[in-house]
Amino acid sequence: MWDLNGLLVFVRVAETRSFTLAASALDLTPSAVSKAMTRLEKDLGVRLLHRTTRSVNLTTDGASFLERCNTVLAEIAEAEAALSRTRTLPEGRLRVQMPVGFGRLVVMPALLRQFNQRHPGIVLDVELSDRIADVVHEGLDAAVIIGPPHDARLIARRLCTLSFRACASPAYLAAHGEPRTLDDLDAHHCLAYTVPAGQYREWVFMREGRSYVKSPSGRLNVNNAESLLEAAVAGAGIVMLSTFITAEAVRSGALQLVLQDYEGVGPEVFVVYPPNRNLSARVRAFVDFLDALVPAYAGQHGL
Incomplete structure (x- = not known):
């Protein structure tokens, strides 16, 4: 050599x-x-x-x-x-991963309308998946995650905190009645979001400064928020999902909010990226874009 x-x-x-x-x-x-x-x-x-x-x-x-x-x-x-x-200059290929529902409903429309026009030199490879990606091992430039970061190697920027609401279809409520208290949920079909190791995501409520936790139990449990939404609209039971997922169904009347005296507490949303990407202009452009987009979306639509 x-x-x-x-x-x-x-x-x-x-x-x-x-x-x-x-x-x-x-x-x-x-x-x-x-x-x-x-x-x-x-x-x-x-x-x-x-x-x-x-x-x-x-x-x-x-x-x-x-x-x-x-x-x-x-x-x-x-x-x-x-x-x-x-x-x-923000140029080159950018590989990012984000959850299906959040990515499809919140991020992708703005990527198409704004980010691509603002940064024509960036080629975006986007993976929409609810899996937990190993950002460093897989060579990703950035990822949007729901819940606290567990990889200490990553730099994390908080984007927002999700708001959750319990809801069900009018047909389900007509057949089974509307829950008035959290204890009433025990007699209902609650559609749970499955997480790794065969567990279900707990439903967390706040009322008058106190926190309440319910473990959902039903006949159908899925690891995809939009599939849970479809099941609830079809009358399969009560679902607890982020407002950005349920907003349109609630507006149209396909779903009806229940337990409105309680505030549903959701997890925080972060964008994470490896420290060796810290000085990359394309990563910085993407992170700054999300940092402006998500709070604005939350203010207009509610998250």
Whole structure:
């Protein structure tokens, strides 16, 4: 493997035809330049320079090698310039992952309308999935997560806190009655969101400053919020979901809010990214975009 510094020294000697002038241009001593050329010729196994006491000239092999060196060094300079641009301009490929419901309903419409137009140099690869991604191991640039970050390696920026509401279809409530207290839920079909290890996400309520926790129990449990929404609209039972998921169904009358004397407490939402992406302009652009989008969406639609 050639020494890049040796190539730089060779090019400067070839341009100046002088060890002394090359040394001055590179802030080296003539002896260091001479040693670098001797080492490079030894590594290549060919003579690159004709040396006399008065001049330095290229051999035939040296002239051919100079052309290749200029090409290589030009490509390296372009690569360095490209890296410099990515630190200052949002360009390049950006791989992100986010939950299906939050991504599809909250983030994706704004990505299409605003982010792509604002940052045409960024190519977005978006994975919508409710799985818990290993951001570092999978080489992701960023991820939106619901709930507290568990990977201490990641930098996390809080975006919002979700609001949850309990609701059911009018047909279900007509058939089973409307719960008035949290204890009434024990007699109802409660559709639970499944989390890893076969557990169900608890329903957390607040009332008059006190916190109440219910463990949902029903005949149908799914690890996808939009599927739970569809099941509730179909009359399968009571569901507790974020307001951004249920808002349209409630507005249309497909779902009816219950237990309105209680406030549903939801988890926080974060965007996380590895520390080695901290200075990337495209990651910074995406994080800043979410930081402006999500609070504004929450103010308009409620999260």
